[in-house]
Amino acid sequence: xxxxxxxxxxxxxxxxxxxxxxxxxxxxxxxxxxxxxxxxxxxxxxxxxxxxxxxxxxxxxxxxxxxxxxxxxxxxxxxxxxxxxxxxxxxxxxxxxxxxxxxxxxxxxxxxxxxxxxxxxxxxxxxxxxxxxxxxxxxxxxxxxxxxxxxxxxxxxxxxxxxxxxxxxxxxxxxxxxxxxxxxxxxxxxxxxxxxxxxxxxxxxxxxxxxxxxxxxxxxxxxxxxxxxxxxxxxxxxxxxxxxxxxxxxxxxx
Amino acid sequence: xxxxxxxxxxxxxxxxxxxxxxxxxxxxxxxxxxxxxxxxxxxxxxxxxxxxxxxxxxxxxxxxxxxxxxxxxxxxxxxxxxxxxxxxxxxxxxxxxxxxxxxxxxxxxxxxxxxxxxxxxxxxxxxxxxxxxxxxxxxxxxxxxxxxxxxxxxxxxxxxxxxxxxxxxxxxxxxxxxxxxxxxxxxxxxxxxxxxxxxxxxxxxxxxxxxxxxxxxxxxxxxxxxxx
Numbered sequence: 001x002x003x004x005x006x007x008x009x010x011x012x013x014x015x016x017x018x019x020x021x022x023x024x025x026x027x028x029x030x031x032x033x034x035x036x037x038x039x040x041x042x043x044x045x046x047x048x049x050x051x052x053x054x055x056x057x058x059x060x061x062x063x064x065x066x067x068x069x070x071x072x073x074x075x076x077x078x079x080x081x082x083x084x085x086x087x088x089x090x091x092x093x094x095x096x097x098x099x100x101x102x103x104x105x106x107x108x109x110x111x112x113x114x115x116x117x118x119x120x121x122x123x124x125x126x127x128x129x130x131x132x133x134x135x136x137x138x139x140x141x142x143x144x145x146x147x148x149x150x151x152x153x154x155x156x157x158x159x160x161x162x163x164x165x166x167x168x169x170x171x172x173x174x175x176x177x178x179x180x181x182x183x184x185x186x187x188x189x190x191x192x193x194x195x196x197x198x199x200x201x202x203x204x205x206x207x208x209x210x211x212x213x214x215x216x217x218x219x220x221x222x223x224x225x226x227x228x229x230x231x232x233x234x235x236x237x238x239x240x241x242x243x244x245x246x247x248x249x250x251x252x253x254x
Numbered sequence: 255x256x257x258x259x260x261x262x263x264x265x266x267x268x269x270x271x272x273x274x275x276x277x278x279x280x281x282x283x284x285x286x287x288x289x290x291x292x293x294x295x296x297x298x299x300x301x302x303x304x305x306x307x308x309x310x311x312x313x314x315x316x317x318x319x320x321x322x323x324x325x326x327x328x329x330x331x332x333x334x335x336x337x338x339x340x341x342x343x344x345x346x347x348x349x350x351x352x353x354x355x356x357x358x359x360x361x362x363x364x365x366x367x368x369x370x371x372x373x374x375x376x377x378x379x380x381x382x383x384x385x386x387x388x389x390x391x392x393x394x395x396x397x398x399x400x401x402x403x404x405x406x407x408x409x410x411x412x413x414x415x416x417x418x419x420x421x422x423x424x425x426x427x428x429x430x431x432x433x434x435x436x437x438x439x440x441x442x443x444x445x446x447x448x449x450x451x452x453x454x455x456x457x458x459x460x461x462x463x464x465x466x467x468x469x470x471x472x473x474x475x476x477x478x479x480x481x482x
Binding site for chain 1: 260263264266268269335339340342346349355437438441444447
């Protein structure tokens, strides 16, 4: 694709901290290369703001290669921007043309309060993982790879679920701010594998209980989460969690 | 785990919606099947006999209690979920995701459900209240007295365009509500196999359109004089 440069108008959500009301600020950005990533474009704008003695735009980022789940911008009405199965850091400016206006907002959900500007606090996800998103049974020494047979299909489904990077785009896109895609990916990933079996009931019950405690909404199967997920996590996982959770709850003896 | 904790969890509340939803879908099959008797072109004889069976036999009467319970649970749990889900995002977006990723009717189940509730109130007032409480004109069929529910249908729909329009809006809301609700109920109850989900999605779409259209054609048939 031919390289080109563009001038853009950015409307960015600015908010000093969690307790102050935010507002949109409009910035013209000039001479942006089509080869830049979206975050590099924000870097250019921030350098300009710093030179002008203004506060740079705060945003989350880490690996910048689409695997850490830190970047989290709601760009023109879509988490992670217009490309399918893509993170904001992997969104490149060739997605835009000269003269475009881009509106950038933070994830919106009560459970993801704004820390500053485009940064939100996603520690609710960490607490859900802490509630049961792990294996604590003693699995012993490393055994021969073929000692515990795992069907290819299940291994593939577990792997696909494990691809979740916990970015929170599912919550951001859901009209109910539901975290079910995230929680179901974590529950499915472990429930499908033999090592995850012994704790699968407790895991489903504890993680859903923590999810509810954090104030996320309930899932109404609209499918918006799946459509925006940068890792293409399927809502089949949500149906699996619905089943795992109720079977676990109904089979309790007390 | 206590029963209350299980059914008050977000997944448990959705299970209530799914189970009652499927129960109400089963009811719709019975309802549309019995009502289709108006098209027997016999002046309502078959329809009145069918309605009599539903009113006089103990099994449908017991099921009727379950039906009311199902409606009440579905409606109140639905509203409660809608309110708590809306409350989970106090500050909304300046630019919304819109239809990119989800269907408008999937996102509008609360509104569609509320329209259906309003329709249900009107519908019960038109037919359930006279047939069960205030009483209907009797009609003689083969020397035996029956409630003339068919006559009541003609009274309500013949020459009454506003009511026919309201019923059509009700049926349209039902179609959209079912297009999402039918498949969503099965997902909520844990059907995750894509092979079966495909069947459920297609069956749901077919059911939503055919049943809603059949219901809508009933008042229209009477208004248009296709059945007398």
